[in-house]
Every structure is written in structure tokens, then in C-alpha cells.
Amino acid sequence: MSKHKRIRNLAIVVLVVLGTGTALAGMARATGLINAINPEAASVSMPAIVPPLLAPPSDEGYVPQPGTAKVSAPDDRSVAQLGNVPADLAQAVSADFPDLTTKDALADSDTYYEILSSIRYEGNGHTVLVTTARPSPAAAQQAAVYGDRSIELKDGTVAWLTVGLPGDLPNRIVFPKGDLIITIVSDLPHTDLENLAADIVVH
């Protein structure tokens, strides 16, 4: 092979490697049902929406639950919760199930996030909140960013971590599960939160 051909082939290989790398870096972390993208991959021309994922603060809707027992909804909605509640977070467990009939005034073309449930665990001066949200068909299609950086939970689930949020619960991890968005927030260090997030189950 001539020197000229070797250089040409080398250039082609470099271009292919660079192109593949760029494509992988920009690849959306989509579940197929929810168009979630990594914040690192968002482009200048196409910013992704940033939705709120927690119900507004209110103690009115929270109903006390038995410490470590499975939390069940009053209807057939999905409820994300800790699979094994640590004893020091089981001192007070409560659940909030918003009235979903308010959804009736909305159309599929509206961009909204329905909060199905919020489970609150308290103990030893700390609080952990696990919420289940479902994006509307329009919101599920729209590119969305659910955190400041992507991480991988110990079970291999791709999730998004945000620290320093305003309010009493500054650390947050979000991950998709089917057509649902699961959120866990706490004042615990994010390393502890990552372990708890990997233990979340949906009933």
C-alpha cells in the first residue's frame, strides 16, 4: 500500500471514530416512552424542558401509613416507594394521593406532568420523599431534562442527579420507569440517596 493510501485510510478511520463518538455522546437516553435526554447532550439550538416533579408543599393530603408495610393507593394508580424501608426512616411514613379528576380539564396536546403519589419517610432528623409522575402524551414526546448530570444506579438504571435544590430537600435523583417518572428527594447526602433510589419499587 502506498504512503498516500495509508494516510487516506488513516484519515477515514479518524473521521469514523470521531463521528461515532459524537453520535454516541449526543444520543438521547430515551426509554422509548419518554423522551428524556442527558443534560450533557442538550444542544444550544434545542433546549429541553425542565419540569417540576414534586407536588407543592402541603401537609393536608398526607395520610400516615404503617412503618415498613407496602403502601397501597386507594385506586389502581402506580405508587413508587422504598422496597425496604430502613428502620431510621420508618419513624413516620405518610402518603399523599392527589385527586386525579382534575386531569379531566386537560387535553393530550397539553404539556403537563401528573403527580400520582408522594410517599414521605421521616426519621433521625431526615426526610426522604418518593414521588411518581406521569407525563402527558405531549410532554412525553417533548425532549426533557430531569437533572443536572447523568449517573448510573448500582442496579444499572440510568438516572439524573441534581444537588443544591431550593428548599429543605436539596438532593434529587430522577429516573424513568416505563411511562412513569420516579423522583426521590432528600436532605441526605446524594451517595445515600443513590442507594435508596436503587431500592425503589413500583406497585
Next chain:
Amino acid sequence: MLPTSKSIHALVRLVSRTQLSKLLCVAVIALGLVSLPIGTAWAASWSVNSSGYCTLWNPGHWIAGGSSRLSWGGGWPWDSGNTTGYLWRWNGSNWIQSSTAFGSASGAANVASASPYTDIYSPPSIWWNETGAHTASFFSGQQNSYGSNFLCP
């Protein structure tokens, strides 16, 4: 002496076979060195934030609004930043995207701000939230800002 057609062809062959690849390599490296500081022109400092407000405009006419901002300084004159602000309304079980606004700015130091708002007439007491998405020439990807929930009377 004027170059003959033969000598020109010989020169082209020489360049194409021996020198062209070297010239290309040098050009690519030089271009990379020049464009690298431009493409990654990191501003010395930047910050993002989102917040919301509710104000009485006229009797019975309220405005729920948000403000998302990307501020930076110590950058290059050709730096630029973009902010998209999203205003969300809570209806009891849903966060509904109520309005969106976009803002951009450029310069060594500047603020890209977006201020979405929604008119409210005779509102019930409801919660709102403002979030922001920010992109810029001096960081990669998207930075987000999260406001606290705020209550309109």
C-alpha cells in the same frame, strides 16, 4: 522563465504525492489550535437561577410570572448565552406548562433572561413554579435552574 505545462504538472504531482498530506496535517493542527480557545471560550464565572412572583395588575387581574437568568462575566466578546424560562401551574394533581419565554445575550459579560407570565382573572389559590434551561458558548450541554413553588392568592 515562465513555467511550462510539463513543469506545472510535475509540481502538482510532487505536491499531491509528498507534500499535500503534510500540508493538510499542518493545516488541520493549526486550525485546531486556533479554534480550540474560541470553541471552548470558558467564561471566568457564570450562574443560573429561576424565581417566580405573583402581582395584582388591576382589580381582579393578577399576573403570575417567572424570571430565569443566565449571568456571566470574564468571558470573550464573542461569547453568547441563551435562557428558556418555563412557567408551570399546579391544578391539584398536575404541573401544567402555562407559558414559555426565551432570551439571549452576548458579550464578555452579560445576562440572558427570560420572563414568561400568565394572566389570571379571579383565581383560586394555586401554586406556580418557574424553571429554566440555559445553554451557552462557554459551557457544554444544558444547565438547569429550579425555582421554589410560589402561591398566588
